Amino acid sequence: DTGVSQxxxxxxxxxxxxxxxxxxxxxxxxxxxxxxxxxxxxxxxLTYFQNEAQLEKSRLLSDRFSAERxxxxxxxxxxxxxxxxxxxxxxxxxxxxQETQYFGPGTRLLVL
Amino acid sequence: xxxxxxxxxxxPVFEEAPVELRCNYSSSVSVYLFWYVxxxxxxxxxxxxYLSGSTLVxxxxxxxxxxxxxxxxxxxxxxSVHISDTAEYFCAVMPTGGGNKLTFGTGTQLKxxx
Numbered sequence: 001d002t003g004v005s006q007x008x009x010x011x012x013x014x015x016x017x018x019x020x021x022x023x024x025x026x027x028x029x030x031x032x033x034x035x036x037x038x039x040x041x042x043x044x045x046l047t048y049f050q051n052e053a054q055l056e057k058s059r060l061l062s063d064r065f066s067a068e069r070x071x072x073x074x075x076x077x078x079x080x081x082x083x084x085x086x087x088x089x090x091x092x093x094x095x096x097x098q099e100t101q102y103f104g105p106g107t108r109l110l111v112l
Numbered sequence: 113x114x115x116x117x118x119x120x121x122x123x124p125v126f127e128e129a130p131v132e133l134r135c136n137y138s139s140s141v142s143v144y145l146f147w148y149v150x151x152x153x154x155x156x157x158x159x160x161x162y163l164s165g166s167t168l169v170x171x172x173x174x175x176x177x178x179x180x181x182x183x184x185x186x187x188x189x190x191x192s193v194h195i196s197d198t199a200e201y202f203c204a205v206m207p208t209g210g211g212n213k214l215t216f217g218t219g220t221q222l223k224x225x226x
Contacts, residue, residue: 004155006155031212033212033213033214040218040219041218041219042116042202042204042216042217042218042219043156043214043216044216045214048212048213055212056212056213058213091155091156093156098206098210098212100146100158100161101214102158103148103155103156103157104155105153105154105155106155108153
């Protein structure tokens with residue numbers, strides 16, 4: 001039973017660069033979520049997919065952020081023109097319907 | 113909208129002592145309640161959840177929580193903590209009526225000392 005995996009685990013980039021993160025959910029799960037966690041805070045919801053459809057986006061998700069789940073399996077989260085304020089842990093979770101969300105280990109982003 | 117308050121940012125406790133981590137929530141609709149644990153540089157692991165039924169919920173690693181609707185609380189307890197319980201604990205809620213996102217509190221750092 002493989003859990004949710006995320007790649008890379010760590011990313012250091014310079015301000016203005018684009019970055020892309022990948023999430024592989026638990027195979028039978030139809031829902032996939034992205035959260036962002038900054039230091040000393042709880043995770044904040046960014047967006048979620050049911051199969052390949054992106055059904056909800058948070059106001060936190062600015063135009064520089066885009067997420068896809070092209071075949072209803074893995075998902076990517078891209079940040080364009082990164083800013084120092086984007087430095088955070090990006091967490092992915094998956095679930096079957098509204099059942100329990102299982103989280104991956106996260107991708108820690110540092111923007112210099 | 114929902115909000116979750118974890119008033120204690122840090123809780124120090126000696127090993128084998130009991131501990132309670134407090135969680136209060138605010139919501140205009142019914143919610144499910146969750147406690148997650150996060151070890152350093154790792155993702156979140158589900159400790160326990162309340163969906164319906166008995167208000168006392170038992171989870172993994174000897175933790176339990178009690179849902180109190182009148183006080184809108186969902187405090188987490190363990191009768192005897194271990195060094196390995198040192199971690200960050202997050203309380204979260206999700207609307208029962210088809211909502212999908214978890215709303216988290218700011219977390220409580222539990223530090224177990226010898």
